[in-house]
Amino acid sequence: MNANFQVTVSKDYLSFSSAHFITFRGHKCESLHGHNYRVGVTVTGQVDPECQFVVDFAVLKEILRPMVDAIDHKVLLPTASPKLTLEESGDQLTVIYLGAPRYQFPRSDCALLPVTNTTAEMLAEYFATTMQAEIEGRGFDHLTELEIEVEESPGQAASYRAVLSPSVNVTLDTTTAGRTAISSTSTTG
Ligand SMILES: [Zn+2]
Numbered sequence: 231m232n233a234n235f236q237v238t239v240s241k242d243y244l245s246f247s248s249a250h251f252i253t254f255r256g257h258k259c260e261s262l263h264g265h266n267y268r269v270g271v272t273v274t275g276q277v278d279p280e281c282q283f284v285v286d287f288a289v290l291k292e293i294l295r296p297m298v299d300a301i302d303h304k305v306l307l308p309t310a311s312p313k314l315t316l317e318e319s320g321d322q323l324t325v326i327y328l329g330a331p332r333y334q335f336p337r338s339d340c341a342l343l344p345v346t347n348t349t350a351e352m353l354a355e356y357f358a359t360t361m362q363a364e365i366e367g368r369g370f371d372h373l374t375e376l377e378i379e380v381e382e383s384p385g386q387a388a389s390y391r392a393v394l395s396p397s398v399n400v401t402l403d404t405t406t407a408g409r410t411a412i413s414s415t416s417t418t419g
Contacts (some may be wrong), residue, residue, distance in 0.1 A: 231258060232261070234274055234275065234276065234356065234374065235274070235275065235276065235283045235284045236272055236273065236284070236285035237272070237273050237285060237287065237290070237293055237320060238270060238271065238272040239271050239287055239290045240270030240271075241291070242318075243252070243295065243298075244269045244270065244291075244294055244295065244296070244298050245266060245267060245268040245302075246266075246298050246299075246301050246303075247264060247266050247267070247302060247303060248264060248265065248267065248300035248301055248305070248306050248341070249262055249263065249304070249305045249306065250263070250264070250265070250302050250305070250356055251263065251348075252308075252348055253313045253314065253327070253349055254313065257328065258385065259327055259332070261359075261391055264314040264395075265382045265383060267353070267380060267381060267382060268380075268381040269294065269298055269357060269378065269379070269380055269381075270364065270378070270379040270381070271290055271361065271376065271377070271379075272376075272377045273285055273365075273373055273375070273377075274374050274375040274377075275370070275372045275375075275394075276372045276374075277372075278372060281315065284372075285370060287375060289368075293364045293365070294361060297361070301343070302342065304339060304340055304341035305339055305341070306340075306341050306343060306348045307323075307325065307340050307341070307342050307343065307348070308342075308343055308344075308345045308346055308347055308352070309342050309343065309344050309345075310316065310344055310345055310346045311345075311346050311347060313327060313328055313418070316342065317336060317340055321338065322334055322335070322336065323335050323336070323337045323380075349388065350382045350386075350387060350388035351380075351388040352382045352388065353380045353388075354388050354389050355378075357390075358377070358378040358380040358391070359392060360393060361376060361378065361390045362376055366394060366395055373394050375392065375394060375398065376391070376392055377390070377392075378390055388414055
């Protein structure tokens with residue numbers, strides 16, 4: 231049972247069409263625009279000795295799909311940006327960039343995400359860490375890694391890999407637990 235297996239789910243319905251803009255170094259800020267994003271998840275681990283699968287595909291879809299649906303057809307806004315301030319007033323949300331109002335949206339049209347910038351990299355980390363908590367909470371001790379890929383457009387994607395922590399009754403070198411490096415296959419735009 232030393233072999234590592236991987237399962238991947240990357241379905242057409244794991245996609246979202248959303249608006250965003252990112253901030254660059256200094257005082258550059260993109261114009262608002264949209265992408266047809268697609269999310270894929272790959273989980274690494276040993277096969278369950280009884281079922282002979284790493285994890286039921288249905289479980290991955292059940293966790294990921296609501297996260298995707300929640301931000302579909304929304305304006306994606308970062309709540310942890312050092313350059314943007316989001317001000318809610320009634321049902322309106324004003325985006326202030328470096329002290330000056332830049333956009334105003336109906337609050338219900340926005341998805342506020344705990345990231346510093348809505349790059350594909352940060353969206354991948356957001357999906358991965360949220361999904362990581364869900365999977366660890368379900369006690370899948372035989373799973374070791376979770377990788378999320380966010381594709382902004384065909385052939386242009388970023389990914390984030392999280393190392394999964396087994397529950398306390400499994401022996402593990404704890405120095406390997408937690409997040410690992412981000413790997414990006416292209417820049418965003
Ligand atoms: Zn973009």
